Amino acid sequence: MARAPIGRQQLLDAARAELVRGNGVIELGALTRSAGLSTGALYHHFGSKSGLLVAIYDAFYDGLAHAVGDAHLPADADWPTRERERTGRFVAYHFADPLAPILLNRTAPDSQLTELEAAYIHAMSDNAAENIRGGQRSGQLPSHVDPDSAGAYLIGGLRHGIAQQLRATPTPTPDEATERLWRLIAATLGIE
Missing domain, CATH: 1.10.357.10 (Tetracycline Repressor, domain 2)
Structure with a gap:
């Protein structure tokens, strides 16, 4: 199985944790801070917040x-x-x-x-x-x-x-x- 590009998996892991912590609500600023990546990285890897949630x-x-x-x-x-x-x-x-x-x-x-x-x-x-x-x-x-x-x-x-x-x-x-x-x-x- 191929490894996800650096940053992509960090965002996925952080987003899952944020969804659980926020009981289904995700705030992009908190997410990118907890992942240690920029909002630009989110858009680069997933295109949008919806793309991240789809993943x-x-x-x-x-x-x-x-x-x-x-x-x-x-x-x-x-x-x-x-x-x-x-x-x-x-x-x-x-x-x-x-x-x-x-x-x-x-x-x-x-x-x-x-x-x-x-x-x-x-x-x-x-x-x-x-x-x-x-x-x-x-x-x-x-x-x-x-x-x-x-x-x-x-x-x-x-x-x-x-x-x-x-x-x-x-x-x-x-x-x-x-x-x-x-x-x-x-x-x-x-x-x-």
């Missing part, structure tokens, strides 16, 4: 896709076992990233980010639908479940369910949250 959102969702990818799951397991593991990885990823509560609980601050987030959610829903179709083809999921509706429902439910779990007091462990959410997924899909 942060991209990194978050790319990391999520990697964390829940098939390469990390037991290839020889039955559908429910494999997908319960995927659910656990989905939950753990969100619980481990301090940016997740902000991304899940706040509206994106500009239209470019709203469109980007919608595209990621749409892609996750499509992947979930195809995964459900695979479970149906293998005979491990009931055929009466509409994969497209179920995929969208499950991704939306997971996102909102994780957001709710992260707001709960006391905050459950990732394993507790996974168990709660998996029971809902299993009931939705007719898994016993």
